[in-house]
Amino acid sequence: MQSYPAPALALVEQMAAAAAADPARAVSFQGAPGANSHRAAMEALPDCLPLPCFSFEDALDAVKEGRAAHAIIPIENSQHGRVADIHFLLPESGLSIVGEHFLEIHASLMALGDGPFTAAYSHPQALGQSRFYLRDRGIVPMSYADTAGAAAYVAELGDPTVAALAPRIAAELYGLKVIEDNVEDAHDNTTRFVILSRTPRDPATITGPAMTTFVFEVRNIPAALYKALGGFATNGVNMTKLESYQRGASFAATEFFADIVGAPGEHAVDLAFEELGFFAKDLRMLGTYPMERIRGG
Numbered sequence: 001m002q003s004y005p006a007p008a009l010a011l012v013e014q015m016a017a018a019a020a021a022d023p024a025r026a027v028s029f030q031g032a033p034g035a036n037s038h039r040a041a042m043e044a045l046p047d048c049l050p051l052p053c054f055s056f057e058d059a060l061d062a063v064k065e066g067r068a069a070h071a072i073i074p075i076e077n078s079q080h081g082r083v084a085d086i087h088f089l090l091p092e093s094g095l096s097i098v099g100e101h102f103l104e105i106h107a108s109l110m111a112l113g114d115g116p117f118t119a120a121y122s123h124p125q126a127l128g129q130s131r132f133y134l135r136d137r138g139i140v141p142m143s144y145a146d147t148a149g150a151a152a153y154v155a156e157l158g159d160p161t162v163a164a165l166a167p168r169i170a171a172e173l174y175g176l177k178v179i180e181d182n183v184e185d186a187h188d189n190t191t192r193f194v195i196l197s198r199t200p201r202d203p204a205t206i207t208g209p210a211m212t213t214f215v216f217e218v219r220n221i222p223a224a225l226y227k228a229l230g231g232f233a234t235n236g237v238n239m240t241k242l243e244s245y246q247r248g249a250s251f252a253a254t255e256f257f258a259d260i261v262g263a264p265g266e267h268a269v270d271l272a273f274e275e276l277g278f279f280a281k282d283l284r285m286l287g288t289y290p291m292e293r294i295r296g297g
Contacts (some may be wrong), residue, residue, distance in 0.1 A: 224279050
C-alpha cells in the first residue's frame with residue numbers, strides 16, 4: 001500500500017477498510033483508485049467494493065487469501081495486444097475465470113499546468129495506445145504502474161510541465177486539469193477483462209453462449225500443434241484466441257493460451273479436448289464462463 005503516491009494513499013486506505021469489512025463483496029484490481037480496472041469492476045459488478053492493489057500479483061493474492069471474493073484483471077487490448085505477464089500469472093494463480101467484461105478505453109491528458117509538456121506518465125499499455133498522439137506533440141512517454149497511479153504521481157510531483165494519461169475520473173480524484181479528452185489513437189479502443197474466483201463456475205449453470213479458456217503445451221514432435229488443433233476443427237468448435245509463449249530457458253516446447261466458444265459437457269467440446277490430449281501435455285483449464293460479447297460475424 002505504501003507504494004502508492006501520497007494523493008492516492010488516503011483513498012486506497014478507505015477502500016481497503018470497506019473491503020475488509022465485507023470481503024464477500026470485495027473485488028480486487030491492479031491500480032490506484034480511478035484506474036480503468038476500477039471502472040471495469042464497477043461496470044461488471046456494480047454492487048462490489050473495489051479493492052485497489054499495487055500489482056497484478058497482489059490483486060490475485062487478495063482472492064487466494066480470502067480478502068476479496070473476486071479479482072478483475074485486464075487480459076488484452078484491441079490496439080496493443082495482450083497485457084504483459086498475465087499469461088504466466090493466471091495459470092499459476094490457481095484461480096478460475098468466472099466471467100469477462102469489455103471496457104471501452106478513453107484516455108485523457110491531464111496535468112497541473114496548461115503545457116507544453118515534456119513527458120507523460122501512464123501504464124505501458126496506455127502509452128502504447130496513445131503513442132502517435134504523444135509522438136506528434138514531442139511528449140516523452142514515461143512508464144508507471146497504472147494509469148490512475150500516474151495521475152496521482154503527477155499531482156505529487158507538482159511539476160506543471162509533466163502530464164499523465166489516465167481516465168477522466170482520475171483528474172477529479174487527484175486535482176488535475178483535463179487538457180484533452182479521448183487522446184487514444186483509435187476511438188474503438190477496448191480492453192477485455194476477466195473476472196476470477198477461487199471457485200470455478202459450473203458449466204451446467206451457464207444458460208447462454210459460453211467461453212472456455214485453457215493453456216496447454218504441445219509435445220515436441222513434428223506437426224504437434226497442427227494435430228492438437230485438428231480436433232477443434234473437425235468437431236466444429238470455434239477457437240477465438242490462440243497465443244504462444246515460452247516458459248523457461250530450454251526453448252524445447254511452446255505453451256499456448258487459448259479461448260474456445262463452448263463448454264465442457266458439450267459433446268463436440270469433449271471430443272475436441274479428448275483429441276487434444278493425444279498431442280498436448282500439461283493441459284490446464286482456466287475456466288468456463290458466460291460470453292459477454294459474441295465473437296465472429
